[in-house]
Amino acid sequence: MxxxxxxxxxxxxxxxxxxxxxxxxxxxxxxxxxxxxxxxxxxxxxxxxxxxxxxxxxxxxxxxxxxxxxxxxxxxxxxxxxxxxxxxxxxxxxxxxxxxxxxxxxxxxxxxxxxxxxxxxxxxxLKVVRTKHVSLKPMDVEEAILQMNMLEHDFFIFEDSETNGISIVYKRNDGKFALIETGD
Incomplete structure (x- = not known):
């Protein structure tokens, strides 16, 4: 119950x-x-x-x-x-x-x-209907957010120039931004 x-x-x-x-x-x-x-x-x-x-x-x-x-x-x-x-x-x-x-x-x-x-x-x-290939350019988080906004996407994948790792920025439901960092 x-x-x-x-x-x-x-x-x-x-x-x-x-x-x-x-x-x-x-x-x-x-x-x-x-x-x-x-x-x-x-x-x-x-x-x-x-x-x-x-x-x-x-x-x-x-x-x-x-x-x-x-x-x-x-x-x-x-x-x-x-x-x-x-x-x-x-x-x-x-x-x-x-x-x-x-x-x-x-x-x-x-x-x-x-x-x-x-x-x-x-x-x-669960069917994949499209595949996209991206080349990752080293940039900082602020530049990634600008790129995401220019493309009018909800997320953006990039190579973080500070950590040299792959990161993702995304727009949250409250309109703020969040960062996902990959690591070991």
């Missing part, structure tokens, strides 16, 4: 919001055995621009389900996050069930309906 922990940042979590979250997350119980004990951590945020952010994390043995959504409407954001979580479970259920059987874990029920359709969808999702 799924326990639900709802907390808010810059928002008071009213009974109506809490009840709505609990009602929506109860849909997730169909994916778990009755003896499964897990806690869904729900974090609701409101930003100064009136945008809301809904984050749900469900830690399980050997797996963490996580989804987040920004929306103008808190209730719509909650609906979208639950839909994302359900898609995650359906997408990875075959893989999860296989690993669970190998390790003797029985957290997920095997749902047999639509397995063929989902496997076909998964095969289509």
């Amino acid at each position: 799924l326990k639900i922990n709802v907390r808010g940042e810059n928002i008071e979590v009213t009974e109506a919001i809490r009840d709505y979250v609990i009602k929506k997350l109860d849909r997730m119980n169909k994916y778990f055995d009755d003896n499964t004990e897990s806690t869904a951590h729900v974090n609701l945020k409101v930003y100064p621009n009136s945008k809301t952010k809904v984050e749900v994390t469900i830690p399980l043995p050997y797996l963490v389900l996580r989804a987040e959504e920004m929306n103008d409407d808190m209730y719509a954001g909650i609906d979208l996050v639950i839909d994302k979580l359900e898609r995650q479970v359906r997408k990875y259920k075959t893989k999860i069930n296989r690993k669970s059987r190998e390790r003797g874990i029985k957290d997920f029920q095997v749902m047999v309906d639509e397995v063929e359709d989902e496997e076909q969808d998964r095969d289509n999702e």
Whole structure:
């Protein structure tokens, strides 16, 4: 059974919001055995621009389900996050069930309906439709961000002139930039 922990940042979590979250997350119980004990951590945020952010994390043995959504409407954001979580479970259920059987874990029920359709969808999702080759030019992080912005991409791969390693800069959902460095 799924326990639900709802907390808010810059928002008071009213009974109506809490009840709505609990009602929506109860849909997730169909994916778990009755003896499964897990806690869904729900974090609701409101930003100064009136945008809301809904984050749900469900830690399980050997797996963490996580989804987040920004929306103008808190209730719509909650609906979208639950839909994302359900898609995650359906997408990875075959893989999860296989690993669970190998390790003797029985957290997920095997749902047999639509397995063929989902496997076909998964095969289509994993197909590489284009390959790009890039030559990496040594540059610093600031130059890489400028290049990324000029190309209007969300990420950029480059050779870091300071570390001589391959690095990646990317634009985060909050509009800031992040750096991934490779190393030994």
